[in-house]
Amino acid sequence: MSQQHTIDEQSPSGDTESRKVWLDRKNLAAFKRDGFLVIRGLCSEAVCQEMLEVVNDSLSPALAPVEYEADVHYPGAPPSRTSPGGDTPRRLLNAFARDDIFRRWATGTRVAEIVRNLLQTDQVQASQNHHNCVMTKFPGYGSETGWHQDMRYWSFDRPELITAWLALGPENSENGALCVIPGSHRNSYDRGQFDAALFFRTDLKNNRALTETTRTIELKAGDVLFFHCRLLHSAGRNQTERVKLSVVFTYHAQTNRPISGTRSAEHPDIDLSAT
């Protein structure tokens, strides 16, 4: 899928630490066509390890702010916080403020440069209001997420945001990796194709024609999936014995403003122009 190649010049963002070019014209065209792109090994082993240590320290007990599986009511989630498995976290929220390692990753040169290229602007911002979390998918009570577009609850001038999903360990169909429908970000949809909670209905034949074209995004620690906010995606349950952990941030162009008074505008965006 995505390729990396090395050049002898300094990268446009002035990243002297690495002379790798993480995106080429082919990657950009693939992102435009498919709505997603995987960059292998974007995050170093050392940084992944540092994040894992912070995450493990934050999980027993789970340090607030936390979203629990019981809060989402998705298939496989415990019915309430007081039922068995009710204390299973789904997301460690506010990663940006949680530890400097997440802040450095979210605003680092590599991610910033890629997001600038994908959004085709020099002025990009990270949202503190959406994602900005460590996704945890536990064995046992980790729930299934139906087909949806992330944009469904987000309020911006334009549906043009990109999420960077960093795997801290293996992600595959056994432990609930993301599945995507390539190109689905380019389609227009009728409201009736989605249910009350804005999940893509699988009881409709036309919708099923799309969900049959799904691709599972297998990742290894350090790989990053970049995906468009209109891309239909879903995820299964974790059938393994190990928790799956991913660090997830969302970006938009500075000119694509969150609508004032909505959740998307609650906390200030983080400007990446200094990166």
Ligand SMILES: O=C(O)CCC(=O)C(=O)O
């Ligand atoms: O890991 C999952 O279950 C899916 C997460 C997801 O798609 C989301 O939070 O938007």
